[in-house]
Amino acid sequence: MTCALHSQTNSPSTDSTKVKNDSLSKKEFLRQLGNGFFPTKFLNIDMRYLVKYNQYEGLRSGLGGETNDEFSEKYRINSYVVYGFRDHRFKYKIGGGFRVNKATNTWLNFSYTDDLQETGSSNFLTDKRFFSFFEPRLLNIDLFHKHITKAIAVEHELSKHLLTETELSVSKIDPTYNYSFDINGNSFENFDVSLAKVAFQWSPFSDFEISEGKTKEVKNGYPKFSFQLTQSFKGVLNGDFNFSKADFRTVHRFIFNDQVFTEAILTSGIASGKTPLTHLYHAYPNNITKETILQRFSVAGINSFETMYFNEFFSDRFATLQFKHFVKPFKISERYKPQLVLISRFALGDMQDIERHQGITFSTLRKGYSEAGFELNKLLFGFGLSFAYRYGGYHLPSIADNIAAKFTFNVSL
Incomplete structure (x- = not known):
């Protein structure tokens, strides 16, 4: 009996099961790190x-x-x-x-936050959690507002392909820069907003499976769509303004083979009513205001306008269209495979009642903004180089001011 037990413990099937479990544990660990x-x-x-x-x-x-x-x-x-x-x-x-x-993965969440937020940023509640070793744009951002926010939210899966989240929040907003919002002679240097948001993320062409009671996306299908509605209420829980926002984004990939594809991202937003600058839109700028190209050398963003200077443009309605074409990696060796990415970006926007925003100077995007460039990624330890050129309606007189040279960072776990 003892011999039989010893034989079973060291059997190939038992060893195989142990190796498989170890492999799954390692895979899950790397997924969490990623x-x-x-x-x-x-x-x-x-x-x-x-x-x-x-x-x-x-x-x-x-x-x-x-x-x-x-x-x-x-x-x-x-x-x-x-x-x-x-x-x-x-x-x-x-x-x-x-x-x-459990069946619909419905959660009721509560939070109290005392932090900073970038002015003009607009995030979708349903966005999957994004992480990178560098958050490139963050390095150069200087326009923040303080906020103390109390929120209650409901996450719900209408189906595997359609996720929703609804949030009610109240926030005290205090810009860290010189700014006042003027409405009919009343000037607000800090203010309260009471918001209701509802967001949808639809992935009709993705494949999902249920593992350990959780829905997991096992195949990325395109296009993907995100939509979000925001309403601010004046007089509700001390809210100072009435305004509405609608945000939309779609991501699509034209796949030619496993290594060559073109990614297109269309993003748009519109705000109506008395909307302070904190809750309007920038167009994802990522260029610092320095004199020379080398002084502006920093980290390229993921989907940002590399030649657009921070705080240069704000809009209450805007749209951006970005294309990235990923060329087949250059196979220098089995482990060294740099990749060329061709990039083209466009932005269009405008703003009504621009005179309401006091203490800060900016332009709109009504003439249309254009830039083109390329990235050469994974040159050394995940680092690469990026070059972009600004042309069209907002081309600047000095050629050097239209050029952005940066490094990129790409790593996969």
């Missing part, structure tokens, strides 16, 4: 908060995380605390939620 988490027993440490840098806070460092299924499958806690070494201020979030329905 999503920006360092997994532990009950808590996944969020690496987004470890080290960052921007022009307002300087070095921003802290710690954050969220509980995992080992802690609870029905309840979760997600929080962080960071410190800005230039503004000498702590920022934090305290959040959590509980699952209402």
Whole structure:
């Protein structure tokens, strides 16, 4: 009996099962790292908060995380605390939620946040969590507003292909720069907003599977669509303004083979009513205001306008169209395969009642903005180079001011 047990323990099938389980554990660990988490027993440490840098806070460092299924499958806690070494201020979030329905992956979430947000940024509630070792644009951003936000949100899957999220929030907004919002002679240097948002993410051509009670996307299908409606209420929970916003984005890939494809991204937004600059739109600029090309040398963004200067344009209605064509990698060796990416970007926008925004100078995009360029990625340890040229309606008199040269960083786990 003992011999039989010993034989079973060392059988090829048992060893194979052990190797398979080890492989799955390693794969899951790398997947978590790729999503920006360092997994532990009950808590996944969020690496987004470890080290960052921007022009307002300087070095921003802290710690954050969220509980995992080992802690609870029905309840979760997600929080962080960071410190800005230039503004000498702590920022934090305290959040959590509980699952209402397992079949539809419905969660009710609560949060209290005291932090900064980039003015003119507009994010979709349903965006998948994005992580990279560099968040390129963050390095050069200097226009932030402080916000203290209390929010309650509901996540719900109408189907595997259609995700929704609804959020109610109240925020106290305090711009960190010289700005006032003028309405009929009343000037607001800081203000309250009460918002209702509803967002949809539709991936009709993706494939999904249910694993351990969770829906996972196993094949990326294109196109993908995101849509979000926002309504601000004056007089509700001290809200100062009435305004509405509608945001749309679609991502499509024209795939020629496993290594060659063209990615197209169309993004648009419109705001109506009395909307402060904090809640309007920029067009994803990523160029700092310095005299020479070398002084402006920094990190290229993922889908940003590399020749557009920060705070140069704002809009209450805008659209951008971006194309990236990924050429077949150059096979220098089995491990060294640089890749050329051809890029073309366009933006169009405008603004009504621009005189309401006092203390800050900017232009609109009514003439249409254009840039073209290329990236040569993965030249050395994931680093590459990027070049872009600004032309068309907003071409600048000095040739050098229209050129952006930067480095890129691409790594896959």
